[in-house]
Amino acid sequence: EPEVTQTPSHQVTQMGQEVILRCVPISNHLYFYWYRQILGQKVEFLVSFYNNEISEKSEIFDDQFSVERPDGSNFTLKIRSTKLEDSAMYFCASSKEQGKNTEAFFGQGTRLTVV
Amino acid sequence: AQKITQTQPGMFVQEKEAVTLDCTYDTSDPSYGLFWYKQPSSGEMIFLIYQGSYDQQNATEGRYSLNFQKARKSANLVISASQLGDSAMYFCAMREGEGSNYKLTFGKGTLLTVNP
Numbered sequence: 001e002p003e004v005t006q007t008p009s010h011q012v013t014q015m016g017q018e019v020i021l022r023c024v025p026i027s028n029h030l031y032f033y034w035y036r037q038i039l040g041q042k043v044e045f046l047v048s049f050y051n052n053e054i055s056e057k058s059e060i061f062d063d064q065f066s067v068e069r070p071d072g073s074n075f076t077l078k079i080r081s082t083k084l085e086d087s088a089m090y091f092c093a094s095s096k097e098q099g100k101n102t103e104a105f106f107g108q109g110t111r112l113t114v115v
Numbered sequence: 116a117q118k119i120t121q122t123q124p125g126m127f128v129q130e131k132e133a134v135t136l137d138c139t140y141d142t143s144d145p146s147y148g149l150f151w152y153k154q155p156s157s158g159e160m161i162f163l164i165y166q167g168s169y170d171q172q173n174a175t176e177g178r179y180s181l182n183f184q185k186a187r188k189s190a191n192l193v194i195s196a197s198q199l200g201d202s203a204m205y206f207c208a209m210r211e212g213e214g215s216n217y218k219l220t221f222g223k224g225t226l227l228t229v230n231p
Contacts, residue, residue, distance in 0.1 A: 106162070
């Protein structure tokens with residue numbers, strides 16, 4: 001069964017360093033998302049991406065964040081200068097269609113630890 | 116105001132029994148979708164079941180069913196015949212509105228523990 005894959009599963013980085021989280025969405029999906037889950041808290045929307053541009057972003061998604069789909073298969077989230085509060089599980093998700101009844105398929109997540 | 120409210124931080128159930136996980140939502144949009152996801156201790160998010168606001172019947176998927184009460188704005192997840200592998204965090208989520216790009220808004224989750 002097709003699935004969303006994320007790499008790495010766990011990343012530790014020094015505060016102030018740049019990190020890139022990678023995702024390979026399901027191949028025939030067109031809508032891509034990043035969500036974040038701080039330990040013990042709920043999952044929060046970061047950004048949605050369609051047709052090679054950001055569709056919507058939350059207030060969390062400030063200038064330190066960027067997304068890219070560099071080669072038609074990978075979908076990346078970059079954090080330019082990490083802060084301690086960026087430590088969280090980051091989930092990539094994709095949907096085949098756009099609609100309220102379309103489920104998003106999630107990757108297994110990347111646990112980012114900023115030290 | 117919270118869009119998705121899950122009032123049960125934790126629930127316990129005996130193996131083979133049924134359990135109901137509560138979810139209430141808040142929206143003024145007549146068209147919306149409600150979802151439940153399971154998050155085991157390994158961390159991944161697993162889609163379980165979906166209910167559309169215009170669906171006439173409650174959704175069912177195997178041992179999962181959704182008790183949808185539109186007037187009360189509740190979408191409780193019922194797990195029948197609980198198994199040890201059902202122990203996990205369960206999140207209720209909603210998609211609503213036009214122009215919101217159908218992002219999911221999640222509740223805080225309920226940690227379900229199935230006892231042998």
